[in-house]
Amino acid sequence: MSAAGRQAMLVTASHSPIIEFPxxxxxxxxxxxxxxxxxxxxxxxxxxDLVVVxxxxxxGGHHMHSMPSFCVGVExxxxxxxxxxxxxxxxxxxxxxxxxxxxxxAGVDTAISYAMDVDHGFTQALTRLCGGxxxxxxxxxxxxxxxxxxxxxxxxxxxxxxxxxxxxxxDQPRVxxxxxxxxxxxxxxxxxxxxxxxxxxxxxxxxxxxxxDVSQQAWxxxxxxxxxxxxxxxxxxxxxxxxxxxxxxWDRAFLAQYCAGDLASFDEWDxxxxxxxxxxxxxxxxxxxxxxxxxxxxxxxxxxQRLQQVCRVIGIGFAITSAGPVPVxx
Numbered sequence: 001m002s003a004a005g006r007q008a009m010l011v012t013a014s015h016s017p018i019i020e021f022p023x024x025x026x027x028x029x030x031x032x033x034x035x036x037x038x039x040x041x042x043x044x045x046x047x048x049d050l051v052v053v054x055x056x057x058x059x060g061g062h063h064m065h066s067m068p069s070f071c072v073g074v075e076x077x078x079x080x081x082x083x084x085x086x087x088x089x090x091x092x093x094x095x096x097x098x099x100x101x102x103x104x105x106a107g108v109d110t111a112i113s114y115a116m117d118v119d120h121g122f123t124q125a126l127t128r129l130c131g132g133x134x135x136x137x138x139x140x141x142x143x144x145x146x147x148x149x150x151x152x153x154x155x156x157x158x159x160x161x162x163x164x165x166x167x168x169x170x171d172q173p174r175v176x177x178x179x180x181x182x183x184x185x186x187x188x189x190x191x192x193x194x195x196x197x198x199x200x201x202x203x204x205x206x207x208x209x210x211x212x213d214v215s216q217q218a219w220x221x222x223x224x225x226x227x228x229x230x231x232x233x234x235x236x237x238x239x240x241x242x243x244x245x246x247x248x249x250w251d252r253a254f255l256a257q258y259c260a261g262d263l264a265s266f267d268e269w270d271x272x273x274x275x276x277x278x279x280x281x282x283x284x285x286x287x288x289x290x291x292x293x294x295x296x297x298x299x300x301x302x303x304x305q306r307l308q309q310v311c312r313v314i315g316i317g318f319a320i321t322s323a324g325p326v327p328v329x330x
Contacts, residue, residue, distance in 0.1 A: 005173060009046050009324040010295035010303055011039055012179035012288045015124040016314040017083025017227050023235035028311040032318050035307035036128045039320055043130055046325050048176035050095070051136045052163065052294070053122055054287040056145045056181045059219065060084075060119030063208040064194045069151045070108065070159050072100050073116035073140040078133050079216075082223040084120035085127045089138045096139055099166055106162035108155075116140060121284075125180040136176070143290055145181060145283045146191055150271035153289055157263055160290035164297025168328060175298070175328075179291030181284020183254060183317035184310075186245025188280050190226055234315045241312060245279025248310045251317040254278075254285065259321060261302035263293050281316070288321075301326045 013036065022029060060079050062068065073089070074096040080086035103110045122140055126133045141163065144151055167175055188196075197205050201222075204214035233239060241247075257265060266289060274282050292303055303321035311318045 006328040007173065007325040008167070008175045008177065008295060008298050008328055009043070009048065009322070010177045010291060010301070011043065011129055011320070011322050012291055012303065013039065013125060013129060013320045014182055014316050014318040015083070015120060015180050016316045016318070017120050018231045018234065018314040020083050021228060021231060022313045023231040024313045026311070026313050028309050029313050031307065031309050032311050032314070035320050039306065039322060040129055040131060042322070043176060046174055046176065048136050048174045049172040050092070050139060051126070051130060051176045051178060052139045052141065052167070053125060053178045053180065054141050054143050054160070054290040055118060055122035055125070056284050056287055057121050057142055058119055058146060058191050059205055059208070060121070061117030062142060062144070064147065064206050065210070067144055067147060068111035068142070069144050069155065071111040071113050071116065071142040072096055072103070073118070073142070074112060074114045076116040076118050076140045078123045079117055079119050079220065081119040081220050082227045083124055085123040085133050087133055089118070089140060090134050091139065092137050095170065099139060099163065102166040102169070103159070103162045106165065108159050108162045110159070116142070121180060125178050129178065141290070143287045145286050146280070147193055148272070150283055151286055152271070153269045153286065154267035156286040156289040157267065157293045160293030161297050163290065164294035167294065167298050174325070177291045177295050179288040181287050182282055183251040183285065183319050184245055184247040184278035185281035185316040186279025187315070190223065190230065230315060234313055241310065244315050245281060246310050246312065246317055247278050248317065250278040250282070251308055251310065251319060255305050255308055255319055255321070258288065258292065259303050259305050263289060263296065295323055298328055299324065299326045300329055
């Protein structure tokens with residue numbers, strides 16, 4: 001199918017539930033809000049016909065009884081989780097099923113869900129970058145980032161490459177690619193790995209709603225309360241940044257490499273080293289790998305840095321990159 005007249009745009013951005021209820025204001029937080037507003041205006045001007053979100057999950061919809069590396073949602077519902085916006089996503093069914101077929105043919109063994117639950121790892125980007133979770137048709141693609149063993153960087157890039165080649169076959173005039181998560185932060189106490197989670201929450205981490213010991217709502221209520229407590233700690237200047245996994249130097253180095261136009265340079269990155277250097281939350285940059293590679297395959301464009309800011313009061317190294325809108329060339 002001809003690419004004539006078609007355009008694509010890329011946005012990658014951090015997210016944090018605590019942006020909804022920080023215990024203190026700061027100049028850094030104001031810069032984050034300004035950066036998000038600027039990108040949102042550009043997205044609105046672009047007016048995408050399809051938004052492809054490479055998102056992450058925090059035990060909202062994916063659990064350890066069967067954790068896929070990647071999953072494409074054919075139907076998806078957003079939870080009222082901490083920092084999330086509830087409601088159904090408008091997923092074009094034919095496009096979603098076509099994506100699964102194309103990815104598998106291309107050698108990316110993605111799972112498929114006809115009843116995907118998504119949390120703030122999808123909806124904060126849709127709300128703050130796109131103006132709402134149902135404003136545009138959305139293709140949700142889950143990337144596993146919260147539990148070891150982690151997806152290799154090379155496989156996240158392979159996912160993005162296959163998605164980019166698939167999007168080149170469609171006829172949507174304007175496609176927005178979104179990657180969400182990262183940069184450095186360490187919410188390990190809030191979302192512990194399965195070998196560290198306590199007995200109280202272990203049934204939910206393992207089986208989600210497929211068990212009767214812990215309800216999904218109980219988990220959501222606990223996470224809301226726990227994040228409110230965390231917000232208070234983040235507002236306490238006596239606690240060092242490193243306690244929260246905030247590492248400005250790591251964030252800067254990652255962005256410099258990400259925006260250098262050679263995403264293949266990440267293929268040899270060791271996920272465990274990333275966790276050691278920048279916290280378990282830094283692994284969410286796998287969604288950036290996929291989104292960036294999809295954009296490169298579709299248009300040849302590389303991302304450019306728009307914002308880099310350790311934002312202590314919301315507990316994250318916050319960054320935004322973008323590319324385009326530019327013509328589709330593949």
